[in-house]
Amino acid sequence: MSTQAIIQSIKSHSTIIIHRHVRPDPDAYGSQAGLAEIIRASFPEKQVYLAGEGEASLAFLAEMDDIADDTFQEALVIVCDTANQARIDDQRFGSGKQLVKIDHHPDVDQYGDIQWVDTTSSSTSEMIYHLYKEGIEAGLKMNERSARLLYAGIVGDTGRFLFPSTTNRTLSYAADLVHYDFDRSSLFNEMYKTPVHVARLKGYVLENFTLHPAGYSTIRLDKDTLERFGVTATETSQLVGLLGDIEGILAWAFFVEEEDNIRVRLRSKGPVINGVAAAHNGGGHPMASGASASNWAETEDIAGELEEVCKAYQNEQA
Structure with missing residues (x-):
């Protein structure tokens, strides 16, 4: 089983380097730093x-390390929350x-000597907690810092347990994590506080979105x-x-202009949209x-494809 192979690899290496994807979100930081803790x-x-x-907006969770090239030579490298190699930071x-x-x-992209991919999991942080549970007999330990990060x-x-990806297992694991002594109120405040300049852009979005x-x-x-x-592109x-x-x-879809291209953020309440993303x-x-x-x-092409998947979804629901 992949989890046992990963646990054995962790035990057999003295140096472990943990990566995640570029443009990190709380799950990228949480799974990466939570596993480290x-x-x-x-x-x-x-x-x-x-x-x-x-990422400055996530510094309240963890700080990244400066790593010399030769540190990698005998290291176990673990990549969290990243489907394809091009997006590994x-x-x-x-x-x-x-x-x-x-x-x-x-x-999307199979890589690694050991691969553990679970699309039924709400997050990679949930997977790391599952790894911990599988590894208790092998000596894995949880503390307040790791629990806070995974939570x-x-x-x-x-989305604060509102998305359909939230399962019975997700809530069970979250319930386990809150038994550890970390300040959930402070954590939520850091995760969801809105700077004034971002709040003003929020008003602009609500005035200018198309339906x-x-x-x-x-x-x-x-x-x-x-x-x-x-506002920076990252803050959007x-x-x-x-x-x-x-x-x-x-x-x-949010179309956000960056230095070299236009970042596209796609979300849905029903129509399947990852095919649109894969095409771009x-x-x-x-x-x-x-x-x-x-x-x-x-x-404009992406908007047209989004229209098609919405129409198909409506037809299926009719």
Whole structure:
């Protein structure tokens, strides 16, 4: 079984480097750093490192490490929450002695000496807690720091337990985690606080989104708009769920202009949208995906494809 193979690999390596995807979210940080804290608590003699660029908005969860090239030579490398190799933050991940993939996204890109992919899991953080439970007899230990991180990851990827990915197992694991002594109120405040400049952009989104008869919605956030509100492209991730409560919207897309392309954030309340993302250099879950467009004309193509999946969904429901 993959979990036992991963546990044995952790036990047999003295150096472990843990990666996650670029543009990290709470589950990326939670699974990466949560696993690191479990290993540190269980095997204090091991050297454990977090790889990738730090994200300022998630610094309350963990800080990344500076890792020398030669540290990888005899290391076990574990990549969390990343479906394809191109999106792994710090491309030295292939320089280690052994490579492990732990992920809950559809298996777009098979890589690693050991692969554990579970698309029924709400989050990779949920998978890490399952790994811990499987490894208790082998010496794995949980503490307040690891519990806080995994709880943050589960909360983030389930939309505070509102998304359909939330299962009985998800809630059971979350209930286990809250037995540990960490401040949930403080954690929620950090995860969901809205800076004033982002709140003002939220108002702009609510005034300017489009709603089409087929049930899809789009919002365009170009560089001029982002500069006007003083919001970075990364910070717009805080707004992606904003349209989900609006009556009549089945699926929606945020088109966010970055330096070299247009970031596409896709969400749905029914229509399957990860096929649209896969057709545009992306992927993800059936109800939550990401992609990229090379220009604004391509975003029109994406909007058209979103319309088609919404129409198909409506026909199925009729």
